[in-house]
Amino acid sequence: MTSPRRFLKRSAAWFALLPLALIVCVGYVGTVLWTLRTSVSSSRTFPKDDFVGLQQFERLLDNERWQLAIHNLAVYGVLYIAAAMLIGFLLAVFIDQKVRGEGVLRTAFLYPYAMSFVATGLVWQWVLNPDSGLQNAMQQLGWTNFQFDWIVDQDMVIYTVVIAGTWQGAGLVMALMLAGLRGIDEEIWKAARLDGIPAWRVYLSVVLPMMGPTLATVFTLLAVSVVKVFDTVVAMTQGGPGTASDVPAKFIMDHLFGRANLALASAGAVMLLITVLALVAPLAYVRSRQKSQGGH
Numbered sequence: 001m002t003s004p005r006r007f008l009k010r011s012a013a014w015f016a017l018l019p020l021a022l023i024v025c026v027g028y029v030g031t032v033l034w035t036l037r038t039s040v041s042s043s044r045t046f047p048k049d050d051f052v053g054l055q056q057f058e059r060l061l062d063n064e065r066w067q068l069a070i071h072n073l074a075v076y077g078v079l080y081i082a083a084a085m086l087i088g089f090l091l092a093v094f095i096d097q098k099v100r101g102e103g104v105l106r107t108a109f110l111y112p113y114a115m116s117f118v119a120t121g122l123v124w125q126w127v128l129n130p131d132s133g134l135q136n137a138m139q140q141l142g143w144t145n146f147q148f149d150w151i152v153d154q155d156m157v158i159y160t161v162v163i164a165g166t167w168q169g170a171g172l173v174m175a176l177m178l179a180g181l182r183g184i185d186e187e188i189w190k191a192a193r194l195d196g197i198p199a200w201r202v203y204l205s206v207v208l209p210m211m212g213p214t215l216a217t218v219f220t221l222l223a224v225s226v227v228k229v230f231d232t233v234v235a236m237t238q239g240g241p242g243t244a245s246d247v248p249a250k251f252i253m254d255h256l257f258g259r260a261n262l263a264l265a266s267a268g269a270v271m272l273l274i275t276v277l278a279l280v281a282p283l284a285y286v287r288s289r290q291k292s293q294g295g296h
Contacts, residue, residue: 039266056267069246072158077226083166088173096181110171121235124164154244173218180214223279
């Protein structure tokens with residue numbers, strides 16, 4: 001009687017997992033395969049069952065708007081990751097000093113990350129609006145020559161997205177970095193104090209190298225969020241002025257729904273998928289190697 005009961009328990013467990021497995025297969029694997037297939041077709045408003053090879057990818061790479069979107073993504077990615085990691089680390093170091101009100105500070109620093117990307121975009125659109133935001137407030141206070149109109153400047157608008165993204169992402173970096181700092185052996189700090197080594201040098205020469213896995217995780221999370229950036233841009237600038245703050249995800253959505261170019265949008269989605277895999281795969285490989293070495 002024991003064997004049938006075990007069989008029933010195992011069957012019930014597999015049956016409970018079946019809906020999730022179907023969702024993964026259809027909702028993720030299926031849509032990825034469908035996107036790959038569509039990207040090598042000439043589909044416009046409706047899918048076409050033909051094959052045009054890599055023509056859509058060639059058109060995509062020759063598209064000036066796509067090139068601008070990639071340039072904006074590169075600028076945003078480099079500045080956002082650097083700023084978020086630096087500010088997040090400094091906040092983590094500050095909180096790690098056992099300051100008063102640590103819980104309140106952690107909540108305050110992490111709160112922006114709990115906001116939706118759309119809410120973040122709308123908040124910063126209002127703050128940076130020359131007519132009603134920071135510039136107007138400073139001029140009302142008497143600084144009539146104060147000017148901060150980056151959000152309507154084609155050359156500077158992408159940097160306003162960096163500001164909004166950093167404000168939202170630095171809190172997450174702080175939380176992860178703080179967890180890494182709290183994992184550092186206290187004996188290291190005691191030895192450094194006895195040797196008279198400055199705190200900043202301990203952080204640079206000892207702590208940061210020991211936090212390698214944490215830094216890699218933070219970098220990967222931020223890099224993936226860079227590739228996916230869409231909501232904040234739409235809420236803040238709609239990709240403007242003109243297409244000055246366009247990003248790949250917005251390019252894809254515009255061509256998918258606005259221009260009814262299903263194949264070109266799918267080609268762009270495939271390019272983003274390849275980028276995400278290129279970012280995630282090395283970290284997954286390193287972690288698998290670490291686990292295998294730890295097992296031995």
